[in-house]
Amino acid sequence: DTAVSQTPKYLVTQMGNDKSIKCEQNLGHDTMYWYKQDSKKFLKIMFSYNNKELIINETVPNRFSPKSPDKAHLNLHINSLELGDSAVYFCASSGDPVNEQFFGPGTRLTVL
C-alpha cells in the first residue's frame, strides 16, 4: 500500500525521444508536485497541481508538460529529451498547502 508511487523506476532513452513518467498517490491529497534532483542532489520544484489545476510552474522548458487527469494522478511528459534532462524526478503530494509533502521513490532518467 505505497502512498506515492511512480513508474517507471528507471528510464534509459536516447536523445530526441519523448517519454512519460506516471505518478499516483492514494493518500487522498489535493496537491501534487514534480521535482527534479540533479547529480549533486539539488532538489528543485518544477510543477505543482491542486485539484487538477496548475498552481506552480517554475522556469522549466516547455518540452516538459505535466498532466493531471484527476487529483490522484500527475504525469510528466517530456518531449525531445536532451542530455541535461538526466536526473532523478520525484513526485510528491500534500494534503493542503501547509502540510507535509510525501515523496515518491523517484524515477531515474538517463538520456544517452
Next chain:
Amino acid sequence: QKEVEQDPGPLSVPEGAIVSLNCTYSNSAFQYFMWYRQYSRKGPELLMYTYSSGNKEDGRFTAQVDKSSKYISLFIRDSQPSDSATYLCAMRKGTGGGNKLTFGTGTQLKVEL
C-alpha cells in the same frame, strides 16, 4: 548565489557522536522550516517541521531556527549507523504560493561503527 546554502559534506562521524547540520538562507520571507532525510536511491522523508524561530525536539533530533541570523540547524544525538543518509533542509514562505519548498543541496552524513 542560491537562496538556501548547505554544506554538501560528506560528514563522517563515529557512532554515538552528536551531529550538527546547518543551513543558511537569504530570503527573510521564509517562515516554515523543514528537515528531510533521504536514504540512497529513495525519496526524501520529512524529519522535522518548525514554524518561525525556536527549537523543536523529537527523540534524538532537535531542530533550531534563528530567523534573525537566517540560520537553521538540525542536531542528532547518539548518532547511529542507520542515520547515514543525506539531510536536506527546506523552507517556504507563508500560506499561499502553492506550498513551494526551496531546498538546500543536502549534507551527506555517514555514521561509522
